[in-house]
Amino acid sequence: MMLKRSTNSGYWWFLLPGLILFVMVIAIPFLMNIGTSFTTWQGVGTPKWAGLDNYARLFRDSTFWASFRNNLAMLIAMTIVPTLLGLLLAAVLYDYIGNKFGSGTASFFRAAFYLPQILPVAIAGVVWAWILHPNYGALNGFLETLGLENLTRNWLGNRQTALPSVMMIMVWFQLGYPLVIFMAGLQRIDPEIYEAAVLDGASWFDRFRFITVHLIRPEIFVVLLTTTIASLKVFGQIYVLTRGGPGNATLVPSYFAYQNFFEKANVGYGAAIATVMTLIIIVLTIIFIRRQSAEEL
Amino acid sequence: MSTSKSTFRLSFILVLVLLTSILAACGSETATTAPSGSTTSNEPRTIKLWHYEGANSAMGIAWAESIKQFQASHPGVTIQFEEKGFEQIRQTAGMVLNSDETPDILEYNKGNATAGLLSTQGLLTDLSEVATQRGWDKLLSSSLQTTARYDEKGVMGAGKWFGVPNYAEYVMVYYNKDMFAKANLQVPTTLAEFEAVMDAFVQQGVTPLSVGAAEYPAQQIFYELVLSQADREFVNAFQLYQGDVDFRGPEFTYGAEKMAEWVSKGYISKDATGIKAEDMGVAFTNGTFPIMISGSWWYGRFTDEIKGFEWGTFLFPGNKLHPGSSGNIWAVPTNAKNKDLVYDFIDITMSQDIQTLLGNSGGVPVNADVSKITNEKNKELIQNFDAISKADGLAFYPDWPAPGFYDVLVANVQELIDGTKTPSEMLDAIAIPYQENRATLGK
Numbered sequence: 001m002m003l004k005r006s007t008n009s010g011y012w013w014f015l016l017p018g019l020i021l022f023v024m025v026i027a028i029p030f031l032m033n034i035g036t037s038f039t040t041w042q043g044v045g046t047p048k049w050a051g052l053d054n055y056a057r058l059f060r061d062s063t064f065w066a067s068f069r070n071n072l073a074m075l076i077a078m079t080i081v082p083t084l085l086g087l088l089l090a091a092v093l094y095d096y097i098g099n100k101f102g103s104g105t106a107s108f109f110r111a112a113f114y115l116p117q118i119l120p121v122a123i124a125g126v127v128w129a130w131i132l133h134p135n136y137g138a139l140n141g142f143l144e145t146l147g148l149e150n151l152t153r154n155w156l157g158n159r160q161t162a163l164p165s166v167m168m169i170m171v172w173f174q175l176g177y178p179l180v181i182f183m184a185g186l187q188r189i190d191p192e193i194y195e196a197a198v199l200d201g202a203s204w205f206d207r208f209r210f211i212t213v214h215l216i217r218p219e220i221f222v223v224l225l226t227t228t229i230a231s232l233k234v235f236g237q238i239y240v241l242t243r244g245g246p247g248n249a250t251l252v253p254s255y256f257a258y259q260n261f262f263e264k265a266n267v268g269y270g271a272a273i274a275t276v277m278t279l280i281i282i283v284l285t286i287i288f289i290r291r292q293s294a295e296e297l
Numbered sequence: 298m299s300t301s302k303s304t305f306r307l308s309f310i311l312v313l314v315l316l317t318s319i320l321a322a323c324g325s326e327t328a329t330t331a332p333s334g335s336t337t338s339n340e341p342r343t344i345k346l347w348h349y350e351g352a353n354s355a356m357g358i359a360w361a362e363s364i365k366q367f368q369a370s371h372p373g374v375t376i377q378f379e380e381k382g383f384e385q386i387r388q389t390a391g392m393v394l395n396s397d398e399t400p401d402i403l404e405y406n407k408g409n410a411t412a413g414l415l416s417t418q419g420l421l422t423d424l425s426e427v428a429t430q431r432g433w434d435k436l437l438s439s440s441l442q443t444t445a446r447y448d449e450k451g452v453m454g455a456g457k458w459f460g461v462p463n464y465a466e467y468v469m470v471y472y473n474k475d476m477f478a479k480a481n482l483q484v485p486t487t488l489a490e491f492e493a494v495m496d497a498f499v500q501q502g503v504t505p506l507s508v509g510a511a512e513y514p515a516q517q518i519f520y521e522l523v524l525s526q527a528d529r530e531f532v533n534a535f536q537l538y539q540g541d542v543d544f545r546g547p548e549f550t551y552g553a554e555k556m557a558e559w560v561s562k563g564y565i566s567k568d569a570t571g572i573k574a575e576d577m578g579v580a581f582t583n584g585t586f587p588i589m590i591s592g593s594w595w596y597g598r599f600t601d602e603i604k605g606f607e608w609g610t611f612l613f614p615g616n617k618l619h620p621g622s623s624g625n626i627w628a629v630p631t632n633a634k635n636k637d638l639v640y641d642f643i644d645i646t647m648s649q650d651i652q653t654l655l656g657n658s659g660g661v662p663v664n665a666d667v668s669k670i671t672n673e674k675n676k677e678l679i680q681n682f683d684a685i686s687k688a689d690g691l692a693f694y695p696d697w698p699a700p701g702f703y704d705v706l707v708a709n710v711q712e713l714i715d716g717t718k719t720p721s722e723m724l725d726a727i728a729i730p731y732q733e734n735r736a737t738l739g740k
Contacts, residue, residue, distance in 0.1 A: 042391075042414060042418075042700075043391045043392075044391035044392070044394075044395060044414070044415065044418040044420060045417070045418040132571075133571070133576070134566075134568035134571050134572070135568065135572075135576075135580065135585070154567065154568040154570065154571045155571070156571045157510075157511065157567075157568060157569070157570035157571020157572065157711075157715070158567075158570065158571070158715060159712075159715055159717050162571075242511075243511070243707075244704075244708070245511060245570070245707065245708055245711050246510075246511070246570040246571070246708070246711035246712065246715055246717075247708045247709070247711050247712040247715075247717055247718075248708055259701065259704055260701075262387075262388045263700070263701050263703065263704055264700045264701025264704070265410065265414055265700040265701070266700070266701065
């Protein structure tokens with residue numbers, strides 16, 4: 001037992017660089033951010049102690065709650081829909097396309113779905129802003145060509161369509177990530193399990209539900225955790241596409257914090273928003289990891 | 298002691314040492330180089346200069362020539378120019394100017410929320426004495442000096458000089474002469490005539506105004522309409538906090554209701570909420586819209602880029618007050634090391650030959666020899682500005698009074714255009730952050 005413990009302790013040296021980086025890049029800035037959130041500060045000069053004022057203001061601020069509601073929409077667009085759709089597409093590509101047209105075709109589709117993930121956010125955002133442009137956008141042009149002028153919209157500039165449009169774009173951004181993870185997960189499932197199920201008369205949907213989903217549960221947890229975190233801190237796409245507008249229709253907390261940090265010289269309040277969002281992310285992460293650990297036991 | 302314990306302790310000590318070093322490094326930040334005036338040494342010196350004007354813009358051209366002239370008249374001094382982005386300087390100026398990496402001179406955005414804020418933190422040099430000594434105060438009219446001077450609370454218009462503007466800008470109406478001629482329309486001189494012109498275009502199925510409401514342009518139209526009912530007292534109350542501001546008063550109410558009416562009459566498309574400033578300019582350049590209301594910063598570019606039709610400008614019909622001000626300012630950080638030299642540089646940028654070059658390149662100079670402005674269009678641009686300036690007609694920009702007011706206006710004017718908010722709801726929404734900032738400043 002003693003021997004095992006001393007052997008394991010040797011790993012400390014390998015953890016050290018990560019620990020130092022964590023302290024420098026995460027822990028210290030986070031603690032400083034918490035400290036700043038108890039002050040009023042314009043970004044220069046001396047911060048003034050404000051106690052819990054920024055937090056009290058945050059909970060009264062209808063703009064923050066509006067941004068938070070939009071964040072729930074982002075959760076649907078970046079976590080729930082891509083995970084469900086990714087699961088289904090991964091199964092179809094692996095089971096059907098892969099078997100019928102060969103693994104090369106399945107890989108082609110996998111790469112195509114993954115492409116948005118490797119595009120810089122700014123470029124993808126500018127391209128989508130062009131596609132959805134009310135005057136010369138490709139989507140409206142396409143609808144007009146089909147004689148569907150009634151369906152043309154000011155997609156990103158109209159309060160009713162802005163958030164759904166951004167959600168649709170986020171699904172496009174995110175879909176490739178769960179798909180790739182799930183396809184990798186599917187490859188480690190023993191084919192004999194499927195063969196046995198087929199012999200037992202299980203349909204494709206039964207196999208999907210009782211074998212695929214069940215056996216790639218660890219991957220599903222990872223995807224849910226990482227995409228939830230991504231949706232809570234989404235910033236780049238909103239910045240490029242709508243800057244939170246029209247009105248506050250697509251405002252999200254991270255962009256709201258950015259506005260307070262850099263546009264409104266309201267650094268203390270921005271820090272309070274960032275702190276609350278970080279705490280939410282930490283709590284969700286702990287819940288996910290505990291749940292996953294419980295499942296593994 | 299087990300190996301694991303000793304390893305843990307060693308790691309802990311290492312992390313502690315590292316943290317101490319980081320904190321020590323952070324602490325040393327305040328020990329910056331003391332500001333210095335002139336040095337007597339004959340050693341070669343280098344001035345660090347930052348600005349964010351494009352190389353082919355009027356200011357970029359004029360300042361490149363200023364650098365050349367400065368180096369010719371100051372042998373042994375090198376100007377190390379670093380081109381920065383507007384956003385880059387705006388978002389990091391506070392941190393940079395508080396460090397020992399500060400430039401000797403930089404172009405900076407004017408207004409309470411920017412230069413005013415930094416002046417209150419002691420990060421900008423008080424230029425009052427130099428401005429008098431070098432005669433800059435004589436070259437700039439009182440309305441142009443508004444953005445140079447800030448009081449102890451950082452509110453512009455009075456107090457010490459913390460910047461020197463050497464060009465100007467204002468909002469005007471750009472119009473497509475060919476489209477006007479084809480529709481047999483004349484340049485309007487009153488707001489009623491302007492509306493009649495726009496009605497005529499609507500009847501032909503043409504949306505008259507190219508508007509970008511996703512960024513600044515729409516709020517400037519709203520402000521033009523507010524100014525149509527305003528006087529200098531109102532502007533000073535709103536911008537300089539020299540009186541009470543009633544957002545439900547006649548000026549703002551007229552502006553918001555008229556703007557909503559312009560949307561309902563089809564002068565402004567509801568689609569404008571999704572259009573950025575760049576797209577607005579491109580749509581006008583392409584001849585899609587006959588009219589665009591925006592600033593003089595488009596002028597040089599339109600001169601270059603509009604090839605397919607004749608275009609011209611006129612001041613917003615009927616208005617005595619117009620959105621506009623000095624251009625951005627030259628600011629000298631408190632920690633600058635070569636202040637004596639940068640004052641010489643500012644002198645050169647204010648000289649008549651550089652100012653004339655700026656005017657001939659499509660900018661609005663503040664000290665040009667107008668007889669040497671060769672381009673007729675540029676002459677018209679400068680004469681219009683002179684007319685506004687002489688009539689004390691510069692009303693600044695609507696987003697200036699409070700930090701973050703820009704975003705408030707963008708969001709609320711968007712909601713006014715798409716009908717989400719009524720004019721009175723919109724006015725109530727923009728009043729709150731304005732009054733909050735005013736209360737914070739104790740004004």
